[in-house]
Amino acid sequence: MATDGSDRRVFDLFFIAVLSGIVTGLIIFGAGFIYLNHISFFAPDQSRTTVFLNESLNQDVIVTSVFEDLKDSVVHITSRGLEAEEGFEEPVPTRGQGSGVIISGDGYIITNDHVVSGASEIDIRLSTGYVTTAQVIGSDPSSDTAVLKINVPFELKAAPLGDSNDLKPGELAIAIGNPFGFQNTVSIGVISALNRTLRSSNNFNINGVIQTDAAVNPGNSGGPLLNSKGEVIGITTAIFSTLQGGFQAFQGIGFAIPINSVKEISTELIESGEVVRPWLGVTGMTVTSEVSEVLGVSVSEGVLIITVVEDGPAASVGIRGTLHDPSDPGFTPGDIILEMDGEATNTIDRLVEIILEHEIGSIVSVKYFREGSVYEVNVSLGQRPSE
Numbered sequence: 001m002a003t004d005g006s007d008r009r010v011f012d013l014f015f016i017a018v019l020s021g022i023v024t025g026l027i028i029f030g031a032g033f034i035y036l037n038h039i040s041f042f043a044p045d046q047s048r049t050t051v052f053l054n055e056s057l058n059q060d061v062i063v064t065s066v067f068e069d070l071k072d073s074v075v076h077i078t079s080r081g082l083e084a085e086e087g088f089e090e091p092v093p094t095r096g097q098g099s100g101v102i103i104s105g106d107g108y109i110i111t112n113d114h115v116v117s118g119a120s121e122i123d124i125r126l127s128t129g130y131v132t133t134a135q136v137i138g139s140d141p142s143s144d145t146a147v148l149k150i151n152v153p154f155e156l157k158a159a160p161l162g163d164s165n166d167l168k169p170g171e172l173a174i175a176i177g178n179p180f181g182f183q184n185t186v187s188i189g190v191i192s193a194l195n196r197t198l199r200s201s202n203n204f205n206i207n208g209v210i211q212t213d214a215a216v217n218p219g220n221s222g223g224p225l226l227n228s229k230g231e232v233i234g235i236t237t238a239i240f241s242t243l244q245g246g247f248q249a250f251q252g253i254g255f256a257i258p259i260n261s262v263k264e265i266s267t268e269l270i271e272s273g274e275v276v277r278p279w280l281g282v283t284g285m286t287v288t289s290e291v292s293e294v295l296g297v298s299v300s301e302g303v304l305i306i307t308v309v310e311d312g313p314a315a316s317v318g319i320r321g322t323l324h325d326p327s328d329p330g331f332t333p334g335d336i337i338l339e340m341d342g343e344a345t346n347t348i349d350r351l352v353e354i355i356l357e358h359e360i361g362s363i364v365s366v367k368y369f370r371e372g373s374v375y376e377v378n379v380s381l382g383q384r385p386s387e
Helices: 002-042 059-073 259-272 289-295 348-356
Strands: 074-083 092-102 108-111 119-125 131-133 135-140 145-149 172-177 185-199 205-212 224-226 232-239 254-258 282-287 302-308 336-340 363-370 373-380
Touching: 059 074, 059 172, 059 185, 059 224, 092 172, 092 232, 108 259, 119 135, 135 259, 145 259, 172 205, 172 232, 185 254, 205 232, 205 348, 232 259, 254 259, 282 289, 282 348, 302 363, 336 348
Parallel strands: none
Antiparallel strands: 074 092, 074 119, 092 108, 108 145, 119 131, 135 145, 172 185, 172 224, 185 205, 205 254, 224 232, 232 254, 282 302, 302 336, 336 363, 363 373
16 A cells, blocks of 8 residues: 555656646747737738739729738838927928838838928838838939838738839729828729829929829828839829818829839848939029010020029030029029030920930030020039939
């Protein structure tokens, strides 16, 4: 009996030791599981594969599938900064909201320049609720494009980029974004028109813009416009409104920067942090018959030079700007550019387009009118300053 009791105690002690080991192992494993699960909870679901949709499918099926596959590639952007306002002695805090599109698994995001311009801090919220801060890699006001970078402990789901050259009016258009701060909002419409032109914040033309009637509201800016295959075909940038204040509430006309332009610009921003463009070093205005009459000149088309940047390309060859106001006694109109490299420069926009067709350092011929005579000079285009 003593032997049996001793054996029983040995068994009990062995059972307790094993049980303790199991419990300890569960605690350790559980802690690790909780930590890993915390990360995986916020990580986008990478298990799904992109669905290549047949455009003959029911529209509801297409839109639902595109949204499910792309929502994890769209982020909510909140920017904070300081801005000087009239009546305040110190800059006042500002807060902006917009959307962005993940273009690489390691954290590159494209959005609009105006979404992050002037921001001192930028927060990114993923569709899973994970929040982190972003760094601005580069920004280009002339195309209203910016590239951000975030670092997270998991791989992100990148959105597939399409080909905006293949678009046709009437095709299905799907917008995903965060209008008025409401995350993961989807709206649908069609491509209403192509090759529209918008004016950027620094007064440059954004050409080839896509027009859509998919609902685009404040907060959608920087988000994707998608086709029926779930490919990004544009980055939404603005809405047109007849209300006072311009771009306010959606009224059926939204715009998106074509993705082919965004690809080129974002690549340059990632590689060098800026977009390099050729530059003549002048400001000007389009000459019309009415302007010609006010100036008292004999040409009714061209580009009147208003200012010439000191030490810029135009200044180096003696191109002259306008002196004084037309009402002043000493008023002298500036040179009027008639042609560049043999192409008529009937408008300021056309002059800019011709300049952008060249490389930095290119030698271009400029024909201009001054005081009743026409002159021609060769100019070496410089690099436009970033500011």
